[in-house]
Amino acid sequence: MTDRPSILVPLRVLEGEPLEPGVVDLLSGARVVLLGYYEIPDQTAPGQARMQFEDRARNRLNDLEAQFEDADAVVExxxxxxxxGDETIERVAREEGCVATLLLNPAAAMDDVLVAVRGDRVIDRIAAVAGGLFDDGTTSVTLLNVARGDERVPEGEAFLERVRSELVDAGVDPARIEVRVETARRPIRKIVEVSAAFDAVILGESDPSVMTVLFGEKSEQVAERFIGPVLVVRQPREPEEENRPDGSTQ
Incomplete structure (x- = not known):
């Protein structure tokens, strides 16, 4: 089996965000880091928030972790x-060595996954994630490259064939990989349009900051309009100083 990719799943733990069966299925081949977080209001002291909410938050997080008992995932x-919350997500992803972050949306099944790719920087990571999650031969993967109007479609096709080879090398069944090139003036809109036919979408991070990708305009458009989970594959980070306070308490 391909090495398990480490995937961060951030949840606003006291807001009742669910883990649907399809999400558990999607992550069955991963090392899952469940991050339950609560954003403390400015007027509330951290100690007061812990005293008031910690037991309820921990019980909720334990219930979510228990949903993986019958899955093959390794869960922390x-x-x-x-x-x-944004700083906390970035810090935990970095500290835990997570290669991707999952934006939660409902998912009943995980039969067809769309992988939208444009640049070279995260191809190896996308392949590692896909190989770790889809090497059991039960999920079909469609590789999508959306070329702008002034870009050449044949170049997009050659690029996707390279990505396809990476996925095959990572353990994905070649019979379950399709390649698709589209042309659009606004690529993100085309990704949203195409994604409607799939159970989940995987995107390569387009900006060095995961907060921009998670909460910025592009991924926000996808996450809000897409009915299933969105997996954002992180770009490699340069070594950073560890002590960058975000005001969090664990």
């Missing part, structure tokens, strides 16, 4: 009370 969980 952490609970954080924080002033800044």
């Amino acid at each position: 969980s952490t609970l954080v009370f924080t002033r800044d």
Whole structure:
């Protein structure tokens, strides 16, 4: 089996965000890091928030972790009370060595997954994630490259064939990989349009900051309009200093 990709699943733990069966199925081949976080209001002291909410938050996180009992995933969980959820997500992803972050949306099944790729920087990571999640031969993967109007479609086809080879090398059944090139003036809109026919979508991070990808305009458009989970594959980070306070308490 391909090495398990480490995937961060951030949840606003006290807001009742669910883990649908399809999400558990999607992550069955992964090392899953469940991040339950609660953003502390400015007027509330961290100690007060912990005293008031920690037991309820921990019980909720334990219930979510228990949903993986019958899956093949390796699951870890952490609970954080924080002033800044975005910073906490980035910090935990970095500290845990996560190669991707999952944006939760409902998913009943995981039969067909769309992988939208444009640049070279995360091809190896996308292949590693796909190989770890889809090497059991039960999920079909469609590789999508959306070329802008002034770009050449044959170049997109050659690029996707390279990506396809990477996925095959990572353990994905070649019979279950399709390649698709589209042309659009606004690629993100085309990705959203195409994604409607799939159970989940995997996107390569287009900006060095995961917060921009998770909460910025492009991924926000996809996550809000797509009915299934969105897996954002992170770009490699340069070594960073560890002590970058985000106001969180664990």
